[in-house]
Amino acid sequence: MSDNQKLRVSKIHNGTVIDHIAGGQALNVLAILGIDGTDGEPLSIVMNVPSDRLGTKDIVKIEGRELSEAEVDVLSLIAPAATINIIRDYDVVEKHRVSRPETVVGVLECPNQHCITTENEPIESRFEVLDEGVRCVYCDTIIREDLAAHILAG
Numbered sequence: 001m002s003d004n005q006k007l008r009v010s011k012i013h014n015g016t017v018i019d020h021i022a023g024g025q026a027l028n029v030l031a032i033l034g035i036d037g038t039d040g041e042p043l044s045i046v047m048n049v050p051s052d053r054l055g056t057k058d059i060v061k062i063e064g065r066e067l068s069e070a071e072v073d074v075l076s077l078i079a080p081a082a083t084i085n086i087i088r089d090y091d092v093v094e095k096h097r098v099s100r101p102e103t104v105v106g107v108l109e110c111p112n113q114h115c116i117t118t119e120n121e122p123i124e125s126r127f128e129v130l131d132e133g134v135r136c137v138y139c140d141t142i143i144r145e146d147l148a149a150h151i152l153a154g
Helices: 026-033 069-078
Strands: 015-022 043-051 055-063 083-088 091-097 103-105 126-130 133-136
Touching: 015 026, 026 043, 026 055, 026 069, 069 103
Parallel strands: none
Antiparallel strands: 015 055, 015 083, 043 055, 083 091, 103 126, 126 133
16 A cells, blocks of 8 residues: 555544444444534544445544443444444553444434324333334334434434
């Protein structure tokens, strides 16, 4: 690989690197995590770079923040092949692949206008994670595509 083809993104001191995000999904990952870049911490986004495993991939580097287990669970819905790297003092101290949870609570909005979770009731949404998408446990509506469009505003 020539010097012109090498990816040059600076290392982070402390934080999280999310690698192996499907190409074009980095902005959805940031939306899920409620990251908009306004906190002043450095944030690097690399999109649509070649990947042997995915064809193309995105990478997100978040300085000053380690993801919680709940955040990683939700992330797995949009980026099921992602790898999470926890960085401390410029070194990777933890590395693991995401795994899909059985359920997600309070993260997605049910698209069914008549679902009890959308009727001004004090009930958090709850979705069962399926191979082909997610299913609302209250009304059985299944979301198969564009999960990012159903993320509740944090």
